[in-house]
Amino acid sequence: MTDTHCPYCALQCAMTLTPAPAGVSVDGRDFPTNGGGLCRKGWTAGELLDRTDRITQPLFRGPDGELRPVTWQQAYERWTTALIATRAAHGPDANGVFGGASLTNEKAYQLGKFVRLALGSSRVDYNGRFCMSSAATAANRSLGLDRGLPFPVTDLADAHTVLLLGSNVAETMPPFVRHLAGARAAGGLIVVDPRRSATAELTADGAGMHLQPRPGTDQALLLGLAHIVLADGLADTAYLAERTTGLAALRRTLNAWWPERVEQVTGVPATQLRRAAHRLAEGPRGTYLLTGRGVEQHTDGTDTVTAAINLALLLGLPGGRRSGWGTLTGQGNGQGAREHGLKADQLPGYRSIADPADRAAVAAVWGVDPDSIPGPGLPAVQLLRELGRPGGVRCLWINGANPVVSAPDAGAVAAALDRLDFLVVSDFFVSETARHADLVLPATQWAEEEGTMTNLEGRVLRRRRAIDPPAGVVSELTILTELATRLAAPGHWSDDPAEVFDELARASAGGRADYSGLSHHRLDEPRPYHWPCPAGSGADTPRPFTERFAHPDGRARLLPTRPPAGPGALLTLTTGRLLEHYQSGTQTRRVASLTAARPYATVQVHPDTAARFGLADGEPARLTSAAGASQVRVELSAAIRPDTVFWSFHFADEQAVNRLVTAQTDPVSGMPEFKATPVLLSAVGSLTSKENACASTP
């Protein structure tokens, strides 16, 4: 039996794997994040190990357009030839990598190093840009440090009140719900969501409140709550004086957001806003604010999270022993992947690629001249938009991501991939993105590899190998070592995960995400290790802000935000996740029981809206946005606002909602706007000028 963690989300539920005739059998294991529980995605993860459609050898696209098996030697030769030719013809930045937040820390570290040293390119980013970058940016500028939850998740058990903004944990990470039990018992779970989601339902029967704003108005809601806190004398003035700066400037901007104005913008009654603000300020037990993708995946996502942190600071919550603000990381290693080199502007240890001291520290570990490390690259949306264009990447490796489904304006992404000179995709299956590849490479699955992951609370966890991968499947660490050698890259290249981790730890020493006191051996101890864990201290840091924040003066910043836009379109498409599926669905759409439960996409429409547009439950509807038009089956639901429709993003081809999502991004973080796309709605075949007119008038 092998103790490891789930391959999917950032809760990283603990599980025990036992080799079985068809892969492994999975059992939940007692652990602080999951208490032994798993969701249906975790329970069924083992079914993907022995699927007959799994890639087990490299596939190369021939002149006839068909993917056919080749040997690893042939794959390396053709790939290396393409990399060298691309660099010679177009320069080093014409080679690039798009990574994934499901990769282990070791793979993420080595992949980022490979781009900078072996390719000499700045062009690397990852799909975590789609899900964590606004919260990360806001946390860095307000608190000086980005660690998803700056406290162990078990601290929530003591909570009197939890304000959960834009996160449907009851579907996305069901074992997390146990941590909300204290707040629910105290009547203090406050959920902000345009849908009465499964999580919002947890507020029923006196367990709390559900605030149901228009999509895209979350920042206004938070400004309104902060206004009430100041106007009604609820702020923690001693805390503000001792631990923060910037109150006067923030106060001036908040004056404009009185509750009745916020009600007009958000649709949330002023009485509810006042009740929520006063509840947040009540004692005697802890209060927590938690944000998720629902409020972060917006063009004002960084400012919305900043507004949430401002509210938490006004209430004196961050850094308290039993209170705080945090963001619920989504992907399994969303935290670790950005800490160790997959982000365009970062080096290992959460170091800045633009900072001379950070560059010198990493260069010393890599054994290279600091000047040989390229500067900042492009954030994901821009990187994808410029593929195959002058100055853009022409030879791309996509590792552990499926942007043809998961990226905004997904149709344009597919077209961009086809402009490339050479596309390599590593995955378990021929994903929708792999269909565009010249070379498809098999990858090891979680039960077949050693490594580490960093969960939503900054806790570094061991992933352990329970079974051997199929013959022909090798780790990306092996691929990276082979390619680096063929390209005569400087530095040391190892395919041993423990050895790579040791180098990662050295490269992170003194950085914000300092792992230098950790090793695989140490992480095998039965105790938690939340970073930072500096070498020599023997300690970890479960609550990094109890004494001081991470800015040089130790104080948190209260920061005014850009005023949010007013109410958006009259009908807004918002996207999100379902209980049965994970991310782009490459894995979960191949699990029989999950697909049986959720075989296809639907668009949730309020019955009043459906009646207005002549739509019936189960019948197709057409949605049209600035990015395109698609048809999808209607699911009537009174749980959604009449001015909002919801479509999950796990499905592909005609059912891929991201074909309708435009590629607008937050100007600070580069995070796309996934949650508020103006759309027109019609019954299929009847998008008449009259209906268009209906869609654009109240």
Ligand code: SF4
């Ligand atoms: S909640 Fe997340 S980590 Fe836990 S079993 Fe489900 S998918 Fe896996």
